[in-house]
Amino acid sequence: MRPFDPAILRTLPQARRPLATLAAIGVAQGAATIGTAFALSSVVVAVVKGMPLGHPAAYLALLFVFRGTLALAGERVAAAAGTSVSGALREQLLSRWLAQTADERPDPATGVTLASQGAASVEPYVARYLPALVSAAVVPVLAVLVLVFVDWLSALVVVLTLPLLPLFAALIGATTRDATERRWGALADLSGHFLDVVRGLPTLVAYGRGDRQVKTIGEVSQAHRRTTMVTLRLAFLSSAALELLATICVAIVAVTVGLRLTHGSIDLGTGLVAILLAPEAYWPIRRVGAEFHSAADGAEALAAAIPMLDVVSTMPTTAGPGTLSARDLGYTYPGSTEPVIEGLDLTIAPGLTVLTGPSGCGKSTLLELLAGLRRPSAGSVTAPPTHLVTQRPFLTTASIRDNLVMGAGRAVPDDEIWATLRELELDGVVAAQRQGLDTPLGDDGRGLSAGQRARLVLARAGLGSADVVLLDEPTAHLDDDSAALVHSVIRRMARDRRVVAVTHRPELLALADQHVPLLTRSIPAGREVRA
Numbered sequence: 001m002r003p004f005d006p007a008i009l010r011t012l013p014q015a016r017r018p019l020a021t022l023a024a025i026g027v028a029q030g031a032a033t034i035g036t037a038f039a040l041s042s043v044v045v046a047v048v049k050g051m052p053l054g055h056p057a058a059y060l061a062l063l064f065v066f067r068g069t070l071a072l073a074g075e076r077v078a079a080a081a082g083t084s085v086s087g088a089l090r091e092q093l094l095s096r097w098l099a100q101t102a103d104e105r106p107d108p109a110t111g112v113t114l115a116s117q118g119a120a121s122v123e124p125y126v127a128r129y130l131p132a133l134v135s136a137a138v139v140p141v142l143a144v145l146v147l148v149f150v151d152w153l154s155a156l157v158v159v160l161t162l163p164l165l166p167l168f169a170a171l172i173g174a175t176t177r178d179a180t181e182r183r184w185g186a187l188a189d190l191s192g193h194f195l196d197v198v199r200g201l202p203t204l205v206a207y208g209r210g211d212r213q214v215k216t217i218g219e220v221s222q223a224h225r226r227t228t229m230v231t232l233r234l235a236f237l238s239s240a241a242l243e244l245l246a247t248i249c250v251a252i253v254a255v256t257v258g259l260r261l262t263h264g265s266i267d268l269g270t271g272l273v274a275i276l277l278a279p280e281a282y283w284p285i286r287r288v289g290a291e292f293h294s295a296a297d298g299a300e301a302l303a304a305a306i307p308m309l310d311v312v313s314t315m316p317t318t319a320g321p322g323t324l325s326a327r328d329l330g331y332t333y334p335g336s337t338e339p340v341i342e343g344l345d346l347t348i349a350p351g352l353t354v355l356t357g358p359s360g361c362g363k364s365t366l367l368e369l370l371a372g373l374r375r376p377s378a379g380s381v382t383a384p385p386t387h388l389v390t391q392r393p394f395l396t397t398a399s400i401r402d403n404l405v406m407g408a409g410r411a412v413p414d415d416e417i418w419a420t421l422r423e424l425e426l427d428g429v430v431a432a433q434r435q436g437l438d439t440p441l442g443d444d445g446r447g448l449s450a451g452q453r454a455r456l457v458l459a460r461a462g463l464g465s466a467d468v469v470l471l472d473e474p475t476a477h478l479d480d481d482s483a484a485l486v487h488s489v490i491r492r493m494a495r496d497r498r499v500v501a502v503t504h505r506p507e508l509l510a511l512a513d514q515h516v517p518l519l520t521r522s523i524p525a526g527r528e529v530r531a
């Protein structure tokens with residue numbers, strides 16, 4: 001974990017301007033702090049020597065107001081920068097993953113952790129840690145430079161003792177890095193496990209296995225708690241250590257100034273400026289040390305996210321309008337040694353093509369390869385943009401209308417939507433909802449039956465603009481009557497598009513123009529063309 005990775009400026013250009021503003025504010029704060037030391041010592045000297053207080057007091061008041069304004073501006077810019085950078089990071093991660101194949105994307109647990117907690121933890125990194133880092137780079141240098149002119153002996157003490165702070169901070173940082181990595185891993189485990197349990201909750205409860213998960217989640221949470229406590233302990237200890245060190249260093253300056261004051265080798269004003277300036281040289285570095293712990297998660301998340309944003313991904317399918325084919329296609333799942341598909345040559349003719357084959361032979365995998373969602377391990381796929389309806393189609397928490405027109409890429413008039421719904425006998429279901437097409441759907445289409453969901457995603461495919469529609473078991477959840485209706489819609493859809501459907505239903509097979517039976521380990525068992 002580096003204190004600052006310049007890659008953040010390249011990958012997240014939104015960070016450049018606020019960071020430059022924060023740097024400018026940091027320099028101004030440093031200058032104002034030095035000015036305050038002079039003004040304060042003038043006030044004290046005036047009080048001690050009975051001189052007029054007016055001017056020094058006015059300067060001091062002005063400087064306090066100026067510093068307050070700078071602090072307010074800094075807080076505002078930092079907060080805005082934190083939110084905008086973490087939002088931009090989340091957006092870029094998601095759009096990058098969407099442009100990648102399923103094999104290249106991180107596993108769901110890592111992805112969810114990085115895009116949620118990871119992106120959120122970048123906020124304190126940008127809003128608190130980076131401004132502190134800028135101050136630490138600017139203010140001590142300014143303070144020491146001024147001290148050289150004011151009192152070179154105090155400057156020498158500061159220059160000799162100051163490096164101890166970053167040295168200690170670096171030593172503590174090295175330990176923190178390992179603890180943060182462990183904490184990050186524990187968090188990803190917890191998120192992944194929680195995600196799996198929430199997904200499988202109905203099944204677990206139905207089989208009376210819910211209680212076991214309570215125990216497992218308890219164990220994973222305890223592991224996360226332990227790693228978090230280690231990080232917190234380190235944070236408190238290191239803050240205390242840096243605080244102590246800085247206090248000792250300031251005390252050395254104060255003692256030397258005090259001794260010289262009693263010997264009369266230095267005047268009160270100079271001595272006071274030296275004593276007031278010395279802490280300003282140490283304070284910004286102490287603050288970096290303190291902020292470092294709350295920002296460590298953000299730095300870790302950025303270290304994980306930036307390489308993902310740098311990956312340039314090309315879609316595995318070559319767009320060829322009017323052509324949908326595979327040549328010597330092979331596919332092996334990552335981490336597996338056994339290919340699921342091997343040496344597959346396939347040309348999909350216009351009309352309706354039905355893929356059949358025993359369970360597990362790779363039909364769904366083949367559809368994902370044709371859709372460009374997976375990168376072939378061997379051979380190639382040539383395909384125009386496709387619309388894939390999977391066995392577990394995606395419905396989002398938006399209105400029915402938004403879910404329907406998601407793949408259209410154009411403004412779809414309501415008449416067309418209702419006509420498509422009517423074709424699938426869904427118009428009654430939607431019209432019965434209080435808000436009609438504007439009715440919001442819950443996660444995963446909650447509020448609709450499995451059969452209604454299957455018909456809704458078919459309506460979405462019908463409204464879509466892709467030339468090729470790939471359907472994975474489109475009638476698996478439907479009764480015979482609904483299946484017959486869906487089959488006739490698919491048949492009509494295949495009049496002006498290429499439709500490839502995976503099915504176990506002989507009724508759909510009977511309507512096919514082309515039949516591609518696949519054997520185990522998807523080698524075509526000879527092609528059978530019906531029409």
Ligand SMILES: Nc1ncnc2c1ncn2[C@@H]1O[C@H](COP(=O)(O)OP(=O)(O)OP(=O)(O)O)[C@@H](O)[C@H]1O
Nearest residue numbers: 333334336340357358359360361362363364365366
């Ligand atoms: N993410 C994955 N990682 C590793 N192996 C996988 C993955 N998904 C599927 N497989 C394996 O690949 C093979 C083909 O799976 P696929 O889902 O393509 O079969 P299918 O023919 O569509 O099956 P079904 O008719 O039961 O839906 C199976 O043996 C399956 O275990």
